[in-house]
Amino acid sequence: xxxxxxxxxxxxxxxxxxxxxxxxxxxxxxxxxxxxxxxxxxxxxxxxxxxxxxxxxxxxxxxxxxxxxxxxxxxxxxxxxxxxxxxxxxxxxxxxxxxxxxxxxxxxxxxxxxxxxxxxxxxxxxxxxxxxxxxxxxxxxxxxxxxxxxxxxxxxxxxxxxxxxxxxxxxxxxxxxxxxxxxxxxxxxxxxxxxxxxxxxxxxxxxxxxxxxxxxxxxxxxxxxxxxxxxxxxxxxxxxxxxxxxxxxxxxxxxxxxxxxxxxxxxxxxxxxxxxxxxxxxxxxxxxxxxxxxxxxxxxxxxxxxxxxxxxxxxxxxxxxxxxxxxxxxxxxxxxxxxxxxxxxxxxxxxxxxxxxxxxxxxxxx
Amino acid sequence: xxxxxxxxxxxxxxxxxxxxxxxxxxxxxxxxxxxxxxxxxxxxxxxxxxxxxxxxxxxxxxxxxxxxxxxxxxxxxxxxxxxxxxxxxxxxxxxxxxxxxxxxxxxxxxxxxxxxxxxxxxxxxxxxxxxxxxxxxxxxxxxxxxxxxxxxxxxxxxxxxxxxxxxxxxxxxxxxxxxxxxxxxxxxxxxxxxxxxxxxxxxxxxxxxxxxxxxxxxxxxxxxxxxxxxxxxxxxxxxxxxxxxxxxxxxxxxxxxxxxxxxxxxxxxxxxxxxxxxxxxxxxxxxxxxxxxxxxxxxxxxx
Numbered sequence: 001x002x003x004x005x006x007x008x009x010x011x012x013x014x015x016x017x018x019x020x021x022x023x024x025x026x027x028x029x030x031x032x033x034x035x036x037x038x039x040x041x042x043x044x045x046x047x048x049x050x051x052x053x054x055x056x057x058x059x060x061x062x063x064x065x066x067x068x069x070x071x072x073x074x075x076x077x078x079x080x081x082x083x084x085x086x087x088x089x090x091x092x093x094x095x096x097x098x099x100x101x102x103x104x105x106x107x108x109x110x111x112x113x114x115x116x117x118x119x120x121x122x123x124x125x126x127x128x129x130x131x132x133x134x135x136x137x138x139x140x141x142x143x144x145x146x147x148x149x150x151x152x153x154x155x156x157x158x159x160x161x162x163x164x165x166x167x168x169x170x171x172x173x174x175x176x177x178x179x180x181x182x183x184x185x186x187x188x189x190x191x192x193x194x195x196x197x198x199x200x201x202x203x204x205x206x207x208x209x210x211x212x213x214x215x216x217x218x219x220x221x222x223x224x225x226x227x228x229x230x231x232x233x234x235x236x237x238x239x240x241x242x243x244x245x246x247x248x249x250x251x252x253x254x255x256x257x258x259x260x261x262x263x264x265x266x267x268x269x270x271x272x273x274x275x276x277x278x279x280x281x282x283x284x285x286x287x288x289x290x291x292x293x294x295x296x297x298x299x300x301x302x303x304x305x306x307x308x309x310x311x312x313x314x315x316x317x318x319x320x321x322x323x324x325x326x327x328x329x330x331x332x333x334x335x336x337x338x339x340x341x342x343x344x345x346x347x348x349x350x351x352x353x354x355x356x357x358x359x360x361x362x363x364x365x366x
Numbered sequence: 367x368x369x370x371x372x373x374x375x376x377x378x379x380x381x382x383x384x385x386x387x388x389x390x391x392x393x394x395x396x397x398x399x400x401x402x403x404x405x406x407x408x409x410x411x412x413x414x415x416x417x418x419x420x421x422x423x424x425x426x427x428x429x430x431x432x433x434x435x436x437x438x439x440x441x442x443x444x445x446x447x448x449x450x451x452x453x454x455x456x457x458x459x460x461x462x463x464x465x466x467x468x469x470x471x472x473x474x475x476x477x478x479x480x481x482x483x484x485x486x487x488x489x490x491x492x493x494x495x496x497x498x499x500x501x502x503x504x505x506x507x508x509x510x511x512x513x514x515x516x517x518x519x520x521x522x523x524x525x526x527x528x529x530x531x532x533x534x535x536x537x538x539x540x541x542x543x544x545x546x547x548x549x550x551x552x553x554x555x556x557x558x559x560x561x562x563x564x565x566x567x568x569x570x571x572x573x574x575x576x577x578x579x580x581x582x583x584x585x586x587x588x589x590x591x592x593x594x595x596x597x598x599x600x601x602x603x604x605x606x607x608x609x610x611x612x613x614x615x616x617x618x619x620x621x622x623x624x625x626x627x628x629x630x631x632x633x634x635x636x637x638x639x640x641x642x643x644x645x646x647x648x649x650x651x652x653x654x655x656x657x658x659x660x661x662x663x664x665x666x667x668x669x
Binding site: 095145154296336353 | 580646
């Protein structure tokens with residue numbers, strides 16, 4: 001059979017230069033694609049897709065009351081994702097941020113739980129610092145296992161996240177349970193000095209959002225302008241080149257995991273010292289896992305992550321809205337998150353590749 | 367029945383979800399594909415099987431549908447990770463989140479419902495032996511899983527199919543030059559792995575603990591991925607590792623039953639802690655991993 005009579009079929013061809021325009025439009029295209037797919041799913045489930053779309057993707061932005069809640073949720077997602085993205089760019093896959101978040105919340109809660117009578121404006125800042133250190137401590141086990149024992153950090157960090165959830169349960173059902181809490185698995189309510197001050201009056205948005213923004217800026221400076229950040233990126237893009245240049249791989253792994261753990265721990269501390277005001281079983285609604293999606297969707301870039309964190313926060317609030325107004329199960333948010341990341345991964349493939357129509361016979365010759 | 371007999375009798379059943387999922391992941395990894403979505407694939411299989419068994423479709427249909435559903439979801443992984451050459455770690459995580467989300471969505475109205483498990487088939491004579499007799503009274507899926515272990519071991523050890531799969535995983539360029547369809551082999555390996563993960567989930571939800579609860583897979587998919595490393599990519603050692611985890615999860619149940627004064631949270635996290643410790647011990651032997659590992663694991667293939 002001649003090559004010309006063979007059917008045309010699409011082949012992925014590597015571009016000579018990565019396409020910046022495609023990189024910029026990939027997230028909105030992915031969002032549109034994921035939205036269409038999920039609306040189709042809601043239709044199959046017998047829900048009104050227009051109502052769900054309105055509740056889920058528009059309503060969060062339509063009133064100040066709900067937008068302020070979006071901002072509140074943006075804080076932890078932004079913090080965790082900035083920390084994770086630094087590691088992901090160095091190809092250190094810390095996927096146990098959920099556990100580091102929980103440890104941050106536990107460490108921070110120790111102060112108001114052990115010193116419920118203490119007063120003074122030193123309390124909430126110390127909680128944030130101790131929480132961040134707690135998150136970094138939890139991540140340091142993964143770093144040790146990876147650097148000293150050569151163990152896969154994906155598996156170790158995830159296993160430790162599952163252990164952290166059990167540790168939280170143990171504390172809330174045992175030593176840290178509120179004695180007057182009707183046996184609910186939660187701690188006492190914290191004193192007012194243990195609460196992060198409110199940033200925007202009339203809302204629950206507190207100073208931790210400001211901290212998250214400041215640390216995002218720091219992440220940008222670190223990754224784009226510092227030598228340490230450059231070494232991390234080279235280690236991720238070209239590990240051999242990094243080795244020849246004398247960049248220490250072990251140090252890169254330690255740094256990535258400690259930064260990720262620190263940020264996630266800080267987010268956990270800000271959650272108990274902010275909107276919750278106590279240690280509870282439901283301190284995290286999967287922030288640690290959602291932040292992985294936020295990091296990728298933001299192109300692992302500090303500026304992109306700011307946008308994707310806002311989007312993911314809106315999805316959380318919108319999911320709650322849709323649960324009430326369109327009777328949509330909460331799990332729909334997780335389905336949306338997963339399909340959004342998949343759609344994005346397809347879309348960014350076109351940054352490095354383009355489709356070319358080729359004859360099958362031609363394409364399959366070696 | 368004392369604790370030792372309890373563990374011996376139940377070990378294989380407790381090991382089966384780990385074993386099936388890890389064998390599936392083994393085949394995918396041998397072909398050079400790292401699929402981290404096992405937890406989600408198992409969750410999807412578990413809910414599909416549960417719904418079908420609960421609606422009266424029977425266990426056979428439940429298992430088949432679970433295998434098909436999870437294989438289909440793993441093909442989504444294959445299209446994006448192999449077709450579009452996306453980062454396999456990221457695609458695997460996304461598939462995991464999607465699978466768990468879908469399972470929670472589909473299973474919402476089945477929460478805490480129960481179904482009937484499967485009867486035990488005893489090997490006559492052997493199952494009457496004192497202490498270890500319980501080992502020889504297992505349900506049909508356990509027996510089939512043991513057969514699958516042997517079959518997969520034999521496939522890699524003795525057959526041309528096994529050799530082609532390994533060649534594709536070790537050196538895809540060379541395999542391609544020899545005329546083997548690298549991408550097609552990898553697609554098939556991923557789909558096979560997905561089907562086994564679906565069976566593993568089905569076993570968990572309609573045989574081992576025949577009830578539905580959101581999140582019931584509880585990290586077993588991740589432990590299965592770790593088991594492939596523990597077993598240094600060998601079916602025989604993966605089987606031993608699965609038995610270890612079966613025994614560990616039963617030991618925590620036995621400890622709780624005997625009223626041992628250990629917090630139940632510590633016992634629940636025992637499998638995770640054991641995973642971390644064993645992973646550290648095995649991985650620190652770098653030569654062992656280099657010798658048995660898959661050379662181009664996780665790397666996209668471009669000709």
